[in-house]
Amino acid sequence: MDRLTISEVNLARTGAQPSLALKPLSYKQYDAFKSPHSLKYNPSKLSLKHLSVESQQFSGASLKKLATPSPSCPAIQLCTGRPNADHFPWKSFQSGPETVTKSMETPRNDSESNGPYELTSMLDYGHAAGSPQLLRFITEHVELVHNPPYADWGTCLSSGSTSALDISLRIFCNRGDNVICEQFTYAGFLEVADLFGLKTRGIDMDNDGIRPVALRTLLKSWNWVDGDRPHVLYMIPSGQNPTGVSQPAERKAEIYTIAEEYDMIIIEDDPYYFLNLDTGNVGSSPRPESLNNLTPSYVSLDTSGRVVRLDSVSKILAPGLRAGWVTANDSIISKFLSYHEVSSAFVSGPSQLMLIELLDETWGHEGFFNWLQSLSKKYRQRRDIMIEACKAHLPKSLCNWSIPSSGIYIWVQINTEERANYSSVVSTLDTESEDSRLCIENRIQANAFEKGVQVTNGSMFEANTYGNQGLNFRLTFATADEALLYTGVRLFAEAIKEEFNEVSHSAVP
Amino acid sequence: MDRLTISEVNLARTGAQPSLALKPLSYKQYDAFKSPHSLKYNPSKLSLKHLSVESQQFSGASLKKLATPSPSCPAIQLCTGRPNADHFPWKSFQSGPETVTKSMETPRNDSESNGPYELTSMLDYGHAAGSPQLLRFITEHVELVHNPPYADWGTCLSSGSTSALDISLRIFCNRGDNVICEQFTYAGFLEVADLFGLKTRGIDMDNDGIRPVALRTLLKSWNWVDGDRPHVLYMIPSGQNPTGVSQPAERKAEIYTIAEEYDMIIIEDDPYYFLNLDTGNVGSSPRPESLNNLTPSYVSLDTSGRVVRLDSVSKILAPGLRAGWVTANDSIISKFLSYHEVSSAFVSGPSQLMLIELLDETWGHEGFFNWLQSLSKKYRQRRDIMIEACKAHLPKSLCNWSIPSSGIYIWVQINTEERANYSSVVSTLDTESEDSRLCIENRIQANAFEKGVQVTNGSMFEANTYGNQGLNFRLTFATADEALLYTGVRLFAEAIKEEFNEVSHSAVP
Missing domain, CATH: 3.90.1150.10 (Aspartate Aminotransferase, domain 1)
Structure with missing residues (x-):
């Protein structure tokens, strides 16, 4: 087996710290959570020319970095204006998964079951990348599902994909830039692009998503009077918003080849990826092998480190948490963290804690995949009702x-x-x-x-x-x-x- | 009495809906939570010329607005991609204030005690302004404390003051603009200003904050070769970061007069306002009259609607919640909501729920003021220890x-x-x-x-x-x-x- 499996994760976790302190030691803490498998790849080779004028020199907020000191630092802190934990007015916190979910719970190794999570950590300033415990789960999850084929990939939490999209455009685009997207696309993208003074160029779609021929034609015969040739391609590859179209593996490969040829960033906005309506037969035992039925994502094809993948909990867990995660190469992740430091700072502590309790402490990876499969079945049923109504009316x-x-x-x-x-x-x-x-x-x-x-x-x-x-x-x-x-x-x-x-x-x- | 009192709030609440639905009906829902006292003032008179090129035409994200339909709308929703509440994996949530706090709890009218808050509302998409229940509390709080002297003021939640500051600069500043601030100021402000290509002009300070003479001199003898005269003045008026200086009432009045004269926006970043170290004698009964000991804020002097006041829960409750609130005139608040719709979207549901449970359902306004006063005492004690150490060493x-x-x-x-x-x-x-x-x-x-x-x-x-x-x-x-x-x-x-x-x-x- 040349890639990470759930049983390897479970094995690695047996000796690991069950509950990590909230504050990571470094910006690339995720490296500690990647498996040895991911070391076999070459480094990414993305050019810095993709960065916007604004983001090029930007390295975030110094005080925010100081506010997340090393837990092992014994120095008396007269440094950052972080309230002492004694001064927080909450002393208890508890969130519970639904009983259906609990019944699907995978029994975890005893050494991994955690005591009550340190509430004060959650109430304190957190790290722009997310708490180590959640970041560990997400890093493992990304490797299990996408296994990005280059060495220096990383992950960080986002305050939801709306925020991550805003930051993506701040990182890559200058006012007046042309950006490519699907002919019909998420209205929120069009609105934020318009806010940033970007010109959107929609590419014709067929039943498999944007048409490679149309994309290549636009790029090949680019009219330089309209400004620089676009270097950002924004797509929603699965269950596209609004058309519902999903790109098959071959289509993704074709588009990725064009992105390589024209050296483009791909923003893969994929909140519906796991809502897979054509697998998961009712009655079959839910198994993580269901992952094999998912079309490989762009980030799983990405040998160059040019894909910025946006995941969100909004459609698969709950939008109220304002949480998601970004997968991209180190240098892009570090820009995300810098922008977090001057905007949302970090994902709400209570939201993170609910995710930790559910994903890491209750479900584990297998339980999460089971949830996604059972959720897909529910949506499949809903789709079938609606399609039947369409046919009838x-x-x-x-x-x-x-x-x-x-x-x-x-x-x-x-x-x-x-x-x-x-x-x-x-x-x-x-x-x-x-x-x-x-x-x-x-x-x-x-x-x-x-x-x-x-x-x-x-x-x-x-x-x-x-x-x-x-x-x-x-x-x-x-x-x-x-x-x-x-x-x-x-x-x-x-x-x-x-x-x-x-x-x-x-x-x- | 010509301004709102706590007993008036309690009286008004007696007949009111105890627990409001999470989704407000309109952008200016806060108007419903303002008292009749606030109607006696003239409207604000701020010029639209203060808005940045980017923000001038910006009205937010249409889908986000659609995602918060009127609770009274009976239509079948095939409209926005909002997961049905049946598909959220959490079924319980509970957060508890500390016992010390509970002992200070003001008994609330029975008609106001709420049942369990609707968990699903919190997990669902929320409104850019905040949930009505929290927005009601915050609007009342702002009127009780600041009583802005113009008719069309409003409030909205922010995802913390870091985010609100980022948005403030997006609303008001164009790349290359000069902005005025204190000679020494919050490093996070300098970093975000630098990111936006702004030139910061620090004004000399004395023991009462920035010197009016120095401010007037800069504006009067403005060197137009350096660009347009600054129209934004950023200040931390209480317990200034980093100097610790607080502006007395007379100083604020002088500065406000200059802002009027030169038609400037004042960004009042005031996270330490309530940490008042010179009042609240140990042993005295904590009483809301302690409010009278607070120096009036800029927004409480603001007859023109030129002040954008940023409050944060980070120093007075807990930074992990990523929550705060903004007070400004209607047109500015509506821009904040637009930017929320394309960035953090809304404050984390779990964070909002914890604030509702603590502020609205447990403490009430008097309990909150009592907390602030008792917290101030703790900080006073800490300050005294440090000052003693300074003197000794x-x-x-x-x-x-x-x-x-x-x-x-x-x-x-x-x-x-x-x-x-x-x-x-x-x-x-x-x-x-x-x-x-x-x-x-x-x-x-x-x-x-x-x-x-x-x-x-x-x-x-x-x-x-x-x-x-x-x-x-x-x-x-x-x-x-x-x-x-x-x-x-x-x-x-x-x-x-x-x-x-x-x-x-x-x-x-």
Whole structure:
């Protein structure tokens, strides 16, 4: 076996400190948590030219570094304004996993079961990378799942992927830069890119994600009048937001090759990676081998250290924690830590403690994978209900929708070419006009809302301001109570039909 | 009485919803929590020209706004990718205040005692402004303490003052701008200002903070070759970091007048405001009237809405929560919320829940003020120990130190003019040379560390790169165990004496 396994982790942990002190010793503490397997790779070879003017010389906040002294330092601290632990007003803290989860709990070695975690550590200033105990778990997790094929990879916690994305752009982009993304992409990315004065260039997509030919064409025939050729490629490779598309392994390999050729940074925003809707048969024993069914991530192909992978607990555990993690090469991770020191500082102590109690002390890696598999099954069931409702209620000649193999979104495309055949209530509007397209979209959305269902307009996700982007809606099966999903789609379908005077034909051939 | 009192809050609360849903209805939800007293003031009159190019058109993230729907909205949510509450793996949460605190607990009206807080709300996406229950408490608190004298003030939570400061500069400053601050100031401010390409202009200080004459001179005789005249003034008015100086009411009034005259934004970074070391006699019954002993803040003088006040729980409750709050006019608060939506999103749910349980459900306003007063007493005791140690051990002819009336810092100035009288081990070095000053500073710091005490070099806090800033050290009495404070100062004093060959004179006249 040439990569880390769960049993190796368990073996390594037998002799290890069960509960590490909250404060790591160094910025690259994660190195201590990587297995010997990861030493066999070559170092990354990313050029510093990728860094923004702002981030190039930036090394973080000196006082924040001083505030996390070595636990072994015996000096009397008259140095940083850190309140003495006696002055914290909380003396107890407890969070509990649900019972279903507990029943899946893997029995851990006795030597690893921890006493009550030191509450005061959690209330004190923490480290920009995260507490060692959580960082150890995350580093092991990243190696187990992604096994990045270069030597100097690292991880750090983020205050959620929204924050990590903001920091990614601060690290890599200058005002006026062009950045590449999918034709339809996460609205939050478009908004922060706009805030930073970036120009987004959306690449056409097919059912496997962005089209390599389109990407290569843009880069090859780059019009230098528009500014420098983009050196950042932002993608959501699994259960893409908003289209629901997942990139297969071959597609990722093709795109990665182009990124190598044109020396691009890939920001892999992958919060839906583990919500794998096509595996995990109901009734089968949940096993970590299910990992083998996951499409390899970009970071697992990354021999150069050009991928910045963003993970988030928001979709797989709970968004309220504001936590996630970043995987990238050492020099990029160290920039993340610097930005943490002048922004969110570190992930909330109570959030970290809840994650430690759940992931490290209760579940372990196997338990976490089991949770992800069982969660995927729940989402699969929700997806199936919604797809069934789409089949039953959306007019087929007007609407297309794909069946997502990951994530939580269904993308409904309305076939506007066919629209001319219908006696539309908006027939007076010019179908080619941008205004009329947005007007129809808004009216369908508003009518659906009136009927009692809230859907998201596809125009929110358009990366390009030119070209006809079509009439699209994003539906999610993650939020509503399961019993309401079917009705929700039915009401949405009614709104579409009403828009195109299709009310009487409840089933279109 | 023309301003809000605690008994009025308690009265208003009697009929109010005890536990509000986590999601506010609107961005200006705080308006619902302000008392009728606050309606008597005129609106703010701040010009939009203060906003940075970046922030001017920025209105935040549309999906984040959609993710916090009105609790009364009955529509089926197929809209935002928010996990259904059934899919969160935690089912219990509990945090407890310490027993000392509990004994100070003010009995609350029965109608106000809450059942278990809805855990799922805390695990879900929250609002950029904070949960309504906490926002209500904070809004009431701000009105009780500061009573801002204009109509359209507001509050929102921040992910700590480090994050709020980062966002403040993003809101107000363009690359290349000049910003004004104290001659010695928080190193984190200098570092983030440098990151943003800002030029800091430190204003001379005396024992009451920055000197109004020096501020006026800089502005009046502004050299336009250096760029636009600064329109942002950053200050730490209480227990200043690093000098420990607190601005008296008259000084604040003078500075505010100048800010009015030159139309400047004041960023009031005030984490030590409540650590009032000159009140709260030991043994007296703790009473909220102690508030009357606090120097009025800048925001309490602010008739124009030009003050952005940053509060933090880090020094008064616990830094691990990564939480604080901002007070400013509506239009500025709305920019903060926009930036939250693309960065930290909102304060960690578990952190908010701990604050709600402690502040709103256990202590109430009176209990919180009592805590602050009792905490101040503890810090006063710590300060007194350290001052006593300074008197006993620091060579008086070489060292000056002031006695802080707020905060946690003592600033030790070494009289380098006197130094010539000592047969220094560094006599070969040019005393005027910048290198030799930093060299002496480093050597004292390193020697002190060798002896077992860690102090902070004063040069970390210098806002200006020109002029002789002297040889200074910052000591804090917040962190070390009380029993070690005295020894710490003694060891530091030894290091100073050794530097100046003063070892044999253990007590200098």
